[in-house]
Amino acid sequence: MSALISAPPTAQNGGHTLNGGAKKPSRLKGLQCRECGQTSEIAPKHVCEMCFGPLEVQYDYDVIASVISREKIERGPRSIWRYQDLLPVEGTPQVDLGAGFTPLIKCNNLAKKLGIKSLYIKNDTANPTWSFKDRVVSTALSRAVEFGFDTAACASTGNLANSVSAHAARAGMKCYVFIPSDLEIGKIIGSLIYKPNLMAVKGNYDEVNRLCAEVADRTDWAFVNVNVRPFYSEGSKTLAYEVAEQLGWQAPDHVVIPIASGSMLTKIHKGFNELMKLGLIEQRDFRVSGAQAQGCSPVAQAFEDGHDFVKPVKPSTIAKSLAIGNPADGIYALDTMRSTGGNAAMVSDEEVVEGIKLLAETEGIFTETAGGVTIGVLKKLAESGKIKPDETTVAYITGIGLKTPEAIADHVGAPLQIAPNLASFEAALGRKL
Amino acid sequence: MRDRLRLTFEKDKVADPVVCQMAKQFDVTFSIRRANVETDAGWMDLELQGDDAEIERAIEWLENAGVLVSPAGGDVLAG
Numbered sequence: 001m002s003a004l005i006s007a008p009p010t011a012q013n014g015g016h017t018l019n020g021g022a023k024k025p026s027r028l029k030g031l032q033c034r035e036c037g038q039t040s041e042i043a044p045k046h047v048c049e050m051c052f053g054p055l056e057v058q059y060d061y062d063v064i065a066s067v068i069s070r071e072k073i074e075r076g077p078r079s080i081w082r083y084q085d086l087l088p089v090e091g092t093p094q095v096d097l098g099a100g101f102t103p104l105i106k107c108n109n110l111a112k113k114l115g116i117k118s119l120y121i122k123n124d125t126a127n128p129t130w131s132f133k134d135r136v137v138s139t140a141l142s143r144a145v146e147f148g149f150d151t152a153a154c155a156s157t158g159n160l161a162n163s164v165s166a167h168a169a170r171a172g173m174k175c176y177v178f179i180p181s182d183l184e185i186g187k188i189i190g191s192l193i194y195k196p197n198l199m200a201v202k203g204n205y206d207e208v209n210r211l212c213a214e215v216a217d218r219t220d221w222a223f224v225n226v227n228v229r230p231f232y233s234e235g236s237k238t239l240a241y242e243v244a245e246q247l248g249w250q251a252p253d254h255v256v257i258p259i260a261s262g263s264m265l266t267k268i269h270k271g272f273n274e275l276m277k278l279g280l281i282e283q284r285d286f287r288v289s290g291a292q293a294q295g296c297s298p299v300a301q302a303f304e305d306g307h308d309f310v311k312p313v314k315p316s317t318i319a320k321s322l323a324i325g326n327p328a329d330g331i332y333a334l335d336t337m338r339s340t341g342g343n344a345a346m347v348s349d350e351e352v353v354e355g356i357k358l359l360a361e362t363e364g365i366f367t368e369t370a371g372g373v374t375i376g377v378l379k380k381l382a383e384s385g386k387i388k389p390d391e392t393t394v395a396y397i398t399g400i401g402l403k404t405p406e407a408i409a410d411h412v413g414a415p416l417q418i419a420p421n422l423a424s425f426e427a428a429l430g431r432k433l
Numbered sequence: 434m435r436d437r438l439r440l441t442f443e444k445d446k447v448a449d450p451v452v453c454q455m456a457k458q459f460d461v462t463f464s465i466r467r468a469n470v471e472t473d474a475g476w477m478d479l480e481l482q483g484d485d486a487e488i489e490r491a492i493e494w495l496e497n498a499g500v501l502v503s504p505a506g507g508d509v510l511a512g
Binding site for chain 1: 437439441466467469474476478480501503504505506507508509510511512
């Protein structure tokens with residue numbers, strides 16, 4: 001196993017001894033079905049055998065409360081692992097590229113444009129493979145190693161493929177990654193460089209889904225978003241923990257989050273609530289709003305229509321990292337937005353491009369299409385008064401624009417071509433120096 | 434082989450006995466685990482058991498009958 005780049009947890013900073021020494025009471029109680037409530041032991045499985053509902057990790061918050069504190073967290077590594085007491089990995093994290101603790105940036109320029117007083121961007125482009133997926137993959141594969149898996153796998157439209165490939169390389173795991181064959185070249189190279197077994201599936205998203213569900217069913221691999229999904233998804237909670245810590249240990253008033261499967265949105269909500277439950281931040285209401293692209297908006301459409309179920313759609317949008325037509329956690333994202341008084345909105349592909357440009361031109365952050373969706377929806381919600389001007393708002397930017405330059409290549413103009421002399425430069429400048 | 438599927442029904446298919454017809458036409462068995470069927474739409478999570486090829490044919494028949502068939506538990510493909 002490769003060496004860690006972050007400080008390994010200890011008994012003082014959150015580790016739970018697996019080898020030697022007195023055994024501590026476990027923070028992890030088991031898995032529980034979100035639908036029927038049936039419980040089972042911690043194991044690599046993601047759906048309830050009885051009702052096919054999703055399984056969630058259950059924690060013993062009394063045990064966690066007895067070991068966690070703000071000070072202990074602040075002494076931890078500057079990565080997701082400073083919050084290990086709240087993550088489903090029991091020993092020293094074995095698969096770590098240093099994901100997390102990304103910048104929370106106060107965005108006065110963008111706030112002014114949108115008429116919001118206090119706006120922050122959580123810039124998760126600053127992760128090891130430039131997307132938030134590093135959080136969930138580091139969590140999933142660290143747990144997978146504890147289960148004894150030696151092979152990592154996933155099916156992805158890009159960011160997850162990059163992250164699984166990189167983390168598997170770091171951990172010395174075998175790696176199988178499935179992608180749709182029409183993926184952007186930046187995301188293909190961003191996986192291939194780590195030398196996974198990369199399968200480009202010639203088929204539509206439904207066919208890719210069906211194939212990968214069958215493969216996941218018939219292999220003994222750690223399919224990060226299938227059989228180890230309950231552990232994988234918990235990694236997204238760190239997006240809440242970090243924001244709370246970076247805001248001086250408090251929750252914001254309003255968060256705006258892109259929706260693909262819906263898992264990240266529900267886990268950010270869970271993360272803030274866990275900190276409140278443990279007394280690490282003050283108990284308060286906060287609102288959760290979700291962002292989707294019009295070409296794949298099953299959750300936002302259900303919100304708008306007032307439905308209490310999410311109807312699958314066939315994706316057709318430039319925001320491929322959000323192009324999940326049958327979102328596993330869509331119904332829970334819908335519940336979260338409604339129960340917190342949040343909103344859901346969708347934007348066209350043109351508005352996605354405008355959103356990417358707006359964030360870059362006002363705040364110097366180059367996001368991918370998913371970020372364009374978030375900024376487009378942020379703008380829409382602000383303009384319609386659904387974000388109140390005095391709300392402290394955090395928008396999550398989850399991936400970098402350099403992986404998908406095709407999306408904006410025709411919308412950013414071209415450089416001025418000049419000869420290598422001062423006269424040519426002055427001509428282009430339109431004045432003498 | 435067994436396959437865990439979500440069937441989604443549009444308004445015009447809600448009242449059609451498609452699952453029953455499928456089981457009569459193909460050598461597969463089904464077990465309904467969860468469902469929510471309303472007047473304007475519905476869904477059903479079920480487990481299909483049978484030979485690979487027969488399950489494939491049953492799924493194709495369902496799709497041709499206007500039912501949206503997807504993996505139970507949502508898409509495996511992620512961003």
